[in-house]
Amino acid sequence: MAMRGVHIFTALISFLLMLTIAVAEDQKKYLARGSSISTQDDTKTMLVSPNGDFACGFYKVATNAFTFSIWFSRSSEKTVAWTANRDAPVNSKGSKLTFRKDGGLALVDYNGTVVWSTNTTATGASRAELQNSGNLIVMDSEGQCLWESFDSPTDTLLPLQLMTRDTKLVSASARGLPYSGLYTFFFDSNNLLSLIYNGPETSSIYWPNPAFLSWDNGRTTYYSSRHGVLDSDGWFIATDQLNFEASDHGQKDVMRLTLDYDGNLRLYSLNMTTGKWSVTWMAFRRVCEIHGVCGKNSLCIYKPDPQFSCLEGFEMVKPGDWSQGCSYKANATLIWNNNSNSKSNHRFIFKKIPHTDFYGYDLNYSNPVTLWQCKRMCLDNADCQAFEYHKGNPKITIMISI
Numbered sequence: 001m002a003m004r005g006v007h008i009f010t011a012l013i014s015f016l017l018m019l020t021i022a023v024a025e026d027q028k029k030y031l032a033r034g035s036s037i038s039t040q041d042d043t044k045t046m047l048v049s050p051n052g053d054f055a056c057g058f059y060k061v062a063t064n065a066f067t068f069s070i071w072f073s074r075s076s077e078k079t080v081a082w083t084a085n086r087d088a089p090v091n092s093k094g095s096k097l098t099f100r101k102d103g104g105l106a107l108v109d110y111n112g113t114v115v116w117s118t119n120t121t122a123t124g125a126s127r128a129e130l131q132n133s134g135n136l137i138v139m140d141s142e143g144q145c146l147w148e149s150f151d152s153p154t155d156t157l158l159p160l161q162l163m164t165r166d167t168k169l170v171s172a173s174a175r176g177l178p179y180s181g182l183y184t185f186f187f188d189s190n191n192l193l194s195l196i197y198n199g200p201e202t203s204s205i206y207w208p209n210p211a212f213l214s215w216d217n218g219r220t221t222y223y224s225s226r227h228g229v230l231d232s233d234g235w236f237i238a239t240d241q242l243n244f245e246a247s248d249h250g251q252k253d254v255m256r257l258t259l260d261y262d263g264n265l266r267l268y269s270l271n272m273t274t275g276k277w278s279v280t281w282m283a284f285r286r287v288c289e290i291h292g293v294c295g296k297n298s299l300c301i302y303k304p305d306p307q308f309s310c311l312e313g314f315e316m317v318k319p320g321d322w323s324q325g326c327s328y329k330a331n332a333t334l335i336w337n338n339n340s341n342s343k344s345n346h347r348f349i350f351k352k353i354p355h356t357d358f359y360g361y362d363l364n365y366s367n368p369v370t371l372w373q374c375k376r377m378c379l380d381n382a383d384c385q386a387f388e389y390h391k392g393n394p395k396i397t398i399m400i401s402i
Contacts, residue, residue: 031105031128036098039066039090046097047130048073053254054081054134058097061178065089068097068107068116069178070134070149072254076275081134081256083154084116086178099128105138105147118147134158155181157257163193163228163238169259174321182292182323183263187226192219192240195265195283197291204359206291207265207283214240230257234267234280246280255280263290291359295325299356312351350375350386358388 028047031037037046039058046057052073059069059080067089070082085107094110103125106117118125124140125147131137135158136149150161155169164187171181188194188205192214195207204210208217219240228238234246234255244267246255252269256277259265267281284290288300294308295317301307310316310326317324366377371389378384 029129031099033099033103033126034101036096038096039092039094045073047128047136049130049132049134051132053132054130056130056136059083060092061089064092066092066095067178070130070136072134072256072270074254074272074275075270075277079256079277080154080178081156081158082136082149083178084149086154086172087180088115089178090115099125103146120146133160135161155259157230159230159232159255161230163187163226165226169257169265171259171263172261174261174323177261181261183259183261185259185265187228187240190214190221191224191226192221193228193238193242195259195263197263199292199296201296202359204291206263206289206359218242230255230267234269236267244281248278248280252280262287263293292323294322297326298322299353311353350378358386 029050031047037057041058045055048055054070055073056068056070058066059071059078061067067080067086068084069080071078071080088109090107091110095108097105097107099105100121102121103123104117104119104121105125105128106114109115118138120138123146124142125138126141128136128138133150137145138147139145150158151167153161153167153169155171157163157169163185168184168186170185171183173179173181182198184196184198186194186196188196192208194205196203196205208214208219214221219242221240223239225239228236228240228242230236234249234252235243236245236257237243246252246267246269248269254270254272256268256270257265258268263284264287265283266279268277269280270277286302287293287306288302293306294300297311297314299309299311301309308322313329314326315329316322317327366374369377374387374389378387
């Protein structure tokens with residue numbers, strides 16, 4: 001019996017040793033030059049930061065599609081912090097990330113197409129490491145950084161990661177999808193950190209409030225160096241005097257500033273016990289102020305929660321996807337006679353939509369004129385399909401069904 005116990009104990013030690021080796025193989029500290037990992041190894045984590053907060057490897061975005069991403073390993077949903085190939089996922093079979101012998105880190109699709117790579121070829125690049133900050137770096141044998149993921153964020157800024165004139169955050173196209181969306185957080189030409197909506201037909205800055213001058217928004221345009229950073233305590237500060245803080249500043253170790261798919265910029269903190277995120281600051285509490293939130297030819301109304309609807313005579317372009325907006329119903333199509341600058345064979349009336357602003361489609365601006373003059377100006381212009389009238393300040397704007 002004693003000998004049998006020794007054998008069982010020895011077998012147990014051997015099993016634990018093998019398990020330890022397997023875990024060590026799954027959680028490498030660095031990727032060496034000449035090594036690679038394939039999509040078939042998607043259950044394995046390629047790299048883990050020393051503190052265990054971040055991991056990177058292949059991230060499954062669809063049945064047959066993967067991205068190479070960095071995620072928060074302590075998040076219950078493996079929230080992604082950075083993606084190399086957000087708009088070009090690779091195939092689940094035969095694709096791989098390889099640290100080539102020429103020093104380049106490259107993501108190669110199943111057919112041999114390089115869909116993403118670092119610019120570290122013909123350098124002394126020797127290995128890739130994932131730091132405690134969530135920054136993936138390629139370094140030489142002396143530890144000098146040759147490339148880093150912090151220089152090319154996707155939709156998320158991490159603590160101590162700089163926003164500069166050369167960096168930007170681009171939202172995802174929808175919840176849970178990696179693809180680039182319609183919103184961007186960036187330094188504009190006036191040195192202001194701004195949010196812009198890049199729709200299919202129009203682009204417009206919606207934050208800071210475009211109706212006010214920069215100093216009325218608490219910003220300054222004087223510093224052309226263009227830098228912004230979120231510190232490790234949850235404070236954000238930028239050269240344009242944009243400053244904000246997390247409601248739990250100084251209390252959380254893991255945070256992220258994310259431009260969400262709905263166009264709202266939010267600061268999150270991670271509960272390390274539950275693995276859940278909580279919002280600790282946001283740019284907009286009234287989401288109807290975000291341009292494009294329900295697409296063109298639509299209305300966003302508080303009842304009291306935000307609700308979207310198409311204008312009368314319009315219908316959703318793609319049911320379930322408000323980013324596509326609304327278009328004319330088939331039986332409401334209008335015939336235009338551009339030669340006579342009028343809409344032929346139709347009797348036209350104007351439909352009043354109070355407390356509404358349609359941005360991005362301004363054709364003309366006149367001041368001062370009367371309401372009747374506004375109507376006449378619109379009817380006399382073949383390109384005008386609606387107008388706004390604000391206490392004597394009209395704007396010719398978007399198309400409206402009548």
